[in-house]
Amino acid sequence: MTSSLPYPWMQISLEEIATVVQGQSPPGHSYNERGEGLPFFQGKAEFGEIYPIIKKWCTLPKKEAYPGDILFSIRAPVGPTNLANVHCAIGRGLAAIRPMDDMPSKYLLYYLRYSNRGLAAQATGSTFQAISGKLLCEYPVMVAPLPEQHRIVAKIEQLFSELDKGVAELKKAREKLELYRQSLLKAAFEGRLTEAWRKEHADELESADELLARIKAEREKRYQQQLDQWNQAVRKWEAQGKPGRKPTKPRKPKKLPPLTKEELAELPELPEGWVWFRVAHLCEVVRGGSPRPAGDPKYYGGNIPFLKVADITGDTNPYLESFTFTIKEAGLTKTRLVKANTLLLSNSGATLGVPKICTFETTFNDGIAAFLGVDEDILLYRYYFWMSNTRKIRSVNQGAAQPNLNTNLIKEYLFPVCSKAEMIAVADKLDRIFSTIENVQNTLQRELSKAEALRQSILKKAFSGRLVPQDPNDEPASELLKRIRAEQEACTGTARRSPQRRQRK
Structure with missing residues (x-):
């Protein structure tokens, strides 16, 4: 060396x-x-x-x-x-x-x-x-040599100063993109993003009364499906000799209460044909579970996917297509199994409030909530809604050391609903624009990586004696060491x- x-x-x-x-x-x-x-x-x-x-x-x-x-x-x-x-x-x-x-x-x-x-x-x-x-x-x-050390420091600082200006501009551009993303999401769920679309498709839109009637019908249909599943579970339980507790009967949906004037006053005004609903009135919200003790070979290491919070918060892709952990059938009674194309939401830890559409049948731990009974055609609309609320969710203080969003809070969240066709249009438009934004962000990240590589290249040249010229009149480093x-x-x-x-x- x-x-x-x-x-x-x-x-x-x-x-x-x-x-x-x-x-x-x-x-x-x-x-x-x-x-x-x-x-x-x-x-x-x-x-x-x-x-x-x-x-x-x-x-x-x-x-x-x-x-x-x-x-x-x-x-x-x-x-x-x-x-x-x-x-x-x-x-x-x-x-x-x-x-x-x-x-x-x-x-x-x-x-x-x-x-x-x-x-x-x-x-x-x-x-x-x-x-x-x-x-x-x-x-x-x-x-x-000491004089060369001073020349090296001066040259590094000169080059780094120029490099830092470029990096600052790249970071500023990245921040502007994030602000643009947030403004798009805000516009999307206040009905402003699809204002022109509504004018072009006025004959396809539902009125507020028609929308309310459709939501009620969907709730009744979902309740009937839950009732059928419960009856099947009871028959199976009885056929097995009634082991353990009897399956819990689903509750009949209550009448949809209107929002109060105070609640509406705190919400942005929606276009005609849009209505605010509580999440609990639109779908079922459930939380996962974890077989205990964690890692027990009795439950873990099978062929059934088992998701943890890190699985759904690792990237910005709306869809989850892979998994890391698995459990065995013995672990199914300790967690929850959901079908493919289910919307999930992290509800625990520093990364709570991150949504993800899971494309495969899976189980998941108690740091994740799932929305059941959601029409697959509007999953992406729901995904973007929760993405637009991630920051707000993280600001909710429940007085616990570990950030946590319980299912009751999720159920009480107010959700803007419009016609199915418009919800699909909102999601499609966001998807196209966000795809472009992501491409620009990737380009900015590549440039930032190049800047960091250049920084390391400057340092490498500096400490191999190639950044500044050597002066034969400089006192040798050996003299510095002697002193x-x-x-x-x-x-x-x-x-x-x-x-x-x-x-x-």
Whole structure:
């Protein structure tokens, strides 16, 4: 590795050019958000682009870092870096790396970012990945002559500044697309997206009274189907000798109560022929279940699909066509089986409120709700409605530590209904526009990936001696190392270097 270095660079261990201070957690009672004591950083969660963001303080710090120190994340995840710009306390998720002599901190910062993958590859741990202080101290660093280090930092910052401008524009375009997506969804479910379509198809539209009559008829039909299924289940239960509890008889649908003036006042006005309904009046909402204990071979590992929240929240495709987990027939009594082309909704965890149309028969856990009795022709309309409400759903505070949306709340949700033909038209229009938006988003993501690759290419050139010209008059890196070693020897028995120093650039 050293043979490929340009003269007069050197490869040496991190501890030979810097002091490494491993963080330590202060007493819990010393943490506060009132600004008392030192700013306290625990890990990557507080990191910004270059400098950390102060979120809390502590009055009894165990380990400290100073302006110019590099803050290195040593656990979960390993490798991210920031530069301390204040005197601060550091927890056990961080190490402070303090360059010696007059080495510019940003030279070492950029080098550690360049070698992030190499450091992360040395992490160990089953519960979470971490790197030991010994491995960090022994990690090899490519050291250029001091004047060249300053030239390298200046060139990196010049190139990164230009690159950052382009990245900022790409991110701004992506944000505008998301705003456009949200405005389309809002327009769709207030009837504005298909205003022209209604004029062209006026003779095909249902009146509000006709729509109400159709909904009532569909509810009665669904109840009769549930009643038939219940009668079959009772006969089977009786034929088997009445084991366990008798199947529960479905409830006859109640009369549709009109919305109150107060409820209507909080809703957007709908076009003629559109009506607000509660979700419970349009379909059945059920929650899944999980065979316990989780992973028990008695229940798991069969040939029946079993969905978890991650299965339906992993991408933005409206349709789910694959699964990861399975259960055996023994597990069917502990969960719920639904037919193909059922609309699902995540209702637990940080990703709650994500809809998905499942294209195969499946079971699912209790972090997912399903809508039963929905006409397949309007599944996509329903999907887009729930997508338009994801943010609103996540803002509902039920006072629990784990975000959760129970089925009663889902049933009470107000849903805009129009003629079946228009619901299909709404979904088709959204599908076409969103397909175009997704193509543009993919293009933007590719450009952002190229920008990140270019950033890494710049760093690679910088630390292989190809970014800036070498000057034969520069003092060799070996002389810098001699001074650092002399400084270390002079400080034997005391602190290696007083942290109260000027901030490095």
